[in-house]
Amino acid sequence: MKRHLFVCAALLLAGAQHALAQSDTEKLPSGVVIEHSTKGQGAQPAASSTVQVHYRGTLADGKEFDSSHKRGQPATFPLNRVIPCWTEGLQHMKVGGKAKLTCPADTAYGARGIPGVIPGNSTLTFEVELLAVAAR
Numbered sequence: 322m323k324r325h326l327f328v329c330a331a332l333l334l335a336g337a338q339h340a341l342a343q344s345d346t347e348k349l350p351s352g353v354v355i356e357h358s359t360k361g362q363g364a365q366p367a368a369s370s371t372v373q374v375h376y377r378g379t380l381a382d383g384k385e386f387d388s389s390h391k392r393g394q395p396a397t398f399p400l401n402r403v404i405p406c407w408t409e410g411l412q413h414m415k416v417g418g419k420a421k422l423t424c425p426a427d428t429a430y431g432a433r434g435i436p437g438v439i440p441g442n443s444t445l446t447f448e449v450e451l452l453a454v455a456a457r
Contacts, residue, residue: 347413353406354423355413363416364454366400368408371455373397377448386438395452404429406445414451422447 345357366372375395378387389396400408406424414420424445426432434441 349409349413351405351409351428352425353409353428355410356421356423357414357418358421359417359419361415361418361451363451365415366411366451366454368401368412369399371397371399372411372451373453373455374411375450375452379446379448380439381444381446407447407449410447411449411451414449416451416454419448419450422449 345360347355347357349355373395374397375389376387377385377390379385400411404424406422406428409428410420410422410424424447426442426444429443429445430439430441432441434443439445
């Protein structure tokens with residue numbers, strides 16, 4: 322009987338941990354997946370905001386194709402002037418937040434890709450840290 326209760330308690334705990342982990346993951350209607358590793362406490366950008374981020378972009382095989390860290394400075398850009406995955410995904414973050422964005426090809430560079438850098442129809446992953454949000 323004690324063994325049965327222990328197994329039940331372990332299963333309940335595992336289920337609770339799984340539910341907690343899933344609550345930090347959002348899947349948007351476009352297919353973009355946002356996995357929050359750190360929830361920010363600062364401003365939340367709108368599509369019209371200019372944001373400052375540190376990021377690392379990788380292909381499905383893990384090959385890095387871009388990194389603001391390697392350039393030694395964060396990137397700053399209007400959120401409505403980048404790939405749809407970023408426009409959508411960063412609006413679900415707050416300053417100080419860190420997340421992994423998984424971007425289906427049609428929310429990134431599509432069938433064309435970026436010749437020599439990103440093959441066409443590539444799902445991309447970005448590790449993003451939202452550092453600042455400017456006026457909307």
